[in-house]
Amino acid sequence: MSRPNYPPLPDNTQPNTQVALPRRGRRVWWWVGISSSVLLATALICCGGGYVLINLASTLLAEKVTQAIENDPNVQQRIGTITRIAVDPARTLERSEPELIILSIEGDKGSGEIEVIAGNQDGEWTPKSITVIPLDGERFEIPLAPQEPGDGAPEPKAVVPVEDNLPVDDDAPNPSAIP
Numbered sequence: 497m498s499r500p501n502y503p504p505l506p507d508n509t510q511p512n513t514q515v516a517l518p519r520r521g522r523r524v525w526w527w528v529g530i531s532s533s534v535l536l537a538t539a540l541i542c543c544g545g546g547y548v549l550i551n552l553a554s555t556l557l558a559e560k561v562t563q564a565i566e567n568d569p570n571v572q573q574r575i576g577t578i579t580r581i582a583v584d585p586a587r588t589l590e591r592s593e594p595e596l597i598i599l600s601i602e603g604d605k606g607s608g609e610i611e612v613i614a615g616n617q618d619g620e621w622t623p624k625s626i627t628v629i630p631l632d633g634e635r636f637e638i639p640l641a642p643q644e645p646g647d648g649a650p651e652p653k654a655v656v657p658v659e660d661n662l663p664v665d666d667d668a669p670n671p672s673a674i675p
Contacts, residue, residue: 576605
């Protein structure tokens with residue numbers, strides 16, 4: 497009988513120093529990696545979405561304020577043509593009034609701040625009052641156009657006279673009583 501021809505054994509005589517992790521330990525690290533990736537992605541999406549929404553709302557409010565003040569003679573005299581207007585979050589948060597928003601304004605003749613008291617009407621922030629404060633410190637208020645009925649403003653209620661509020665004399669005969 498002939499013997500089978502086996503391949504030669506390797507000449508590597510160094511001992512194996514790598515320790516194999518148990519199969520269970522590898523799964524734990526996979527779950528930790530996947531979970532932290534999902535949490536990180538969720539946090540980035542939420543924070544990014546919040547930033548986009550706040551930026552969009554402040555841009556819309558700044559556009560409304562720009563439309564309200566750009567043709568005012570006091571603004572034209574002290575600020576000039578508006579080159580930049582933006583919400584100042586740090587100055588807004590310093591104030592304790594919840595409806596007050598501070599905007600910084602720059603123009604070709606000067607710069608300053610704008611204090612806007614805004615209200616939420618039908619899900620949209622609209623300015624209720626606008627005060628411009630140029631760097632010289634002299635404050636002036638911008639008159640806002642009155643809102644037309646149907647533009648989100650409440651309709652005026654009709655006054656109906658009520659005749660039943662006359663004083664009652666208990667001794668007088670009641671004309672509506674049937675004998």
